[in-house]
Amino acid sequence: MSLRIGDVARLVGTTPRTIRYYEEIGLLPEAHTRPSGQHRLYTHAEVERLREVMRLKELLGVSLDELKTLLAAEEARAEVRAQLQREDVQPERRRELLDEALGHLERQLALVRHRSLELAKLEHELSETRKRVKRKIRELESNPPLASAATSA
């Protein structure tokens, strides 16, 4: 039911050092309340969280510091979910958290959409270029290599 840091590392394809580092810089929450010196223990939910962090890092290509602020969205939503479990849900506080989460989500979305668009443009250009290269190759194949010049108008 509870995983150790080595298991987690294997599961997500990284190293224990990296996980400790992420915790060190505040990118991951400190694993529960753990008397210093004792082994860290993780739940599957935390493994998923780590997966998500690494995915965002990979796809957004931002520094771990920027990523930390972007992840405030997840934090907020996690807290919302936690508050939903309990019953003392002061609605004003919930509203605050939701607004905060929304703001961070918008920032993430803007970032993602921008990159997505740029990538699409790049993809289009590349496939156009590929077409041209392919055409040139075909021309070269059908045109028997004559001695003189003038292969394309």
Add this chain to the structure above:
Amino acid sequence: MSLRIGDVARLVGTTPRTIRYYEEIGLLPEAHTRPSGQHRLYTHAEVERLREVMRLKELLGVSLDELKTLLAAEEARAEVRAQLQREDVQPERRRELLDEALGHLERQLALVRHRSLELAKLEHELSETRKRVKRKIRELESNPPLASAATSA
């Protein structure tokens, strides 16, 4: 007609140091034949080339070393264009260059498509999450904050 390293840096939004560094590691060709000690001079074509390099770096998120091998495509195509100008175009050599360029293009495209897909997935997930958060906020607004619980089923 010819720009100096500082102008180029301003034009593409980087620093002279970076440009020199890129030249140093072979990512950019050495600016023409330049007696060591003399100022580097650049054409607008070279500025565009640098822009493209920085764009690919940004969008693909690869190391400068990987980028160097990926850029072999541009090199090959540049050489093809150069050979088209001249008339002694040994067609077998052209075929080699075109094949090479095609290979590199395929690699770039595969990379771009993969990232593009992943980003699209992420974008979808994010906008779904945003929907849910917005809905929750609306619920909170329409439901007058009563004393008891039960806001959503």
Add this chain to the structure above:
DNA sequence: GTTGATCTTTACGTTCACGTCAGATTCAGA
């Protein structure tokens, strides 16, 4: 032909994101 701004090379410094090592500690299993 003399400035002053920009550039040159050389070389050491820096930040980020971890890797690696050491020595002590903890933990699961026999």
Add this chain to the structure above:
DNA sequence: TCTGAATCTGACGTGAACGTAAAGATCAAC
């Protein structure tokens, strides 16, 4: 209870991608 594998903290090391400083050279403009 003992043992061996994994983990702990703390520290220093590392590679990538530049930043920065120094001392001299170059270049455009006057």
